[in-house]
Amino acid sequence: MSNETPDVILIISIGTLLFLLLAGFITLLLVLYKQRYKAHQQQLITVQEVYQRELLQSQLEIQNQTLQQVANDLHDNIGQLLTVVIMRLNALEDEVVEPDHQQSVQQTRDLVRTIIADVRTLSKTLDHDTVRRFGLIPSLTLELERIQRIGHINTQFTTLGEPYSLSEQMETVLLRMTQESLNNALKHAKAKNLHIIANFKAEDTFMLAIIDDGRGFNVQEATSRSLNESGAGLSNLYRRAEMLGGICTILSQPDAGTRVEIRVPRS
Numbered sequence: 001m002s003n004e005t006p007d008v009i010l011i012i013s014i015g016t017l018l019f020l021l022l023a024g025f026i027t028l029l030l031v032l033y034k035q036r037y038k039a040h041q042q043q044l045i046t047v048q049e050v051y052q053r054e055l056l057q058s059q060l061e062i063q064n065q066t067l068q069q070v071a072n073d074l075h076d077n078i079g080q081l082l083t084v085v086i087m088r089l090n091a092l093e094d095e096v097v098e099p100d101h102q103q104s105v106q107q108t109r110d111l112v113r114t115i116i117a118d119v120r121t122l123s124k125t126l127d128h129d130t131v132r133r134f135g136l137i138p139s140l141t142l143e144l145e146r147i148q149r150i151g152h153i154n155t156q157f158t159t160l161g162e163p164y165s166l167s168e169q170m171e172t173v174l175l176r177m178t179q180e181s182l183n184n185a186l187k188h189a190k191a192k193n194l195h196i197i198a199n200f201k202a203e204d205t206f207m208l209a210i211i212d213d214g215r216g217f218n219v220q221e222a223t224s225r226s227l228n229e230s231g232a233g234l235s236n237l238y239r240r241a242e243m244l245g246g247i248c249t250i251l252s253q254p255d256a257g258t259r260v261e262i263r264v265p266r267s
């Protein structure tokens with residue numbers, strides 16, 4: 001009996017040791033599996049993020065190319081045709097003798113000249129080369145001047161802090177986002193005043209605000225509309241801000257105007 005006790009103790013010890021080793025091994029396997037699972041999930045998220053970014057990037061490139069084409073066509077075709085109209089009107093002015101008719105021809109010519117100037121400005125603001133060559137602030141100023149001229153609407157541009165340049169891609173995206181917000185204000189808001197604020201004051205964030213004093217809207221309702229009824233503008237604003245590593249906030253209420261705020265990192 002006394003001989004058997006150490007054996008039993010030995011067997012129990014070895015058994016416990018084996019059990020502990022097995023438990024340790026299983027725990028290690030579980031930890032490894034969890035780590036791999038996490039790494040795999042992380043990889044999936046990264047792939048999805050890269051895919052989304054590339055998708056937006058290519059959408060942006062297609063949009064830029066299309067707008068560039070429209071800008072070129074406006075400048076080359078419509079601009080030149082309107083110049084021909086001016087030349088015809090010049091010839092007509094020499095032909096007509098009655099002062100009343102002459103005056104009508106002159107008025108028509110003035111009108112066509114205004115259209116030529118507007119087409120030129122529009123073609124510049126659509127052309128993404130303008131942002132590349134002249135920068136964001138002059139492009140935004142040009143856009144507001146154009147709207148002020150054609151839209152019977154008051155516009156104001158405010159710069160806060162010391163302006164600096166952002167990357168070319170960022171400035172192009174910010175211009176397109178501003179154009180969408182201004183377009184919305186013109187299309188939906190019935191606003192009397194439009195105001196853009198470019199705020200360079202914060203150390204690491206650039207902030208752009210597009211404000212109208214129009215009729216406002218329910219943002220949540222507008223962003224949760226069904227496919228048929230929803231527009232692409234607002235969702236594009238959110239996605240593009242995200243693509244730039246920033247955030248877009250739309251503040252609006254019925255009868256209280258709209259404020260679109262875009263914040264992007266400075267670097």
Ligand SMILES: Nc1ncnc2c1ncn2[C@@H]1O[C@H](COP(=O)(O)OP(=O)(O)OP(=O)(O)O)[C@@H](O)[C@H]1O
Pocket residue numbers: 184185187188189212214215216217222230231232233234235258
């Ligand atoms: N500044 C604004 N003032 C008043 N309502 C607005 C304003 N901006 C947007 N909205 C409302 O939000 C809706 C969604 O805007 P969104 O830009 O997504 O679409 P859209 O302008 O109708 O179409 P799209 O931009 O695709 O041409 C608009 O239909 C309008 O009702």
Ligand SMILES: [Mg+2]
Pocket residue numbers: 180183184231232233234
């Ligand atoms: Mg829109």
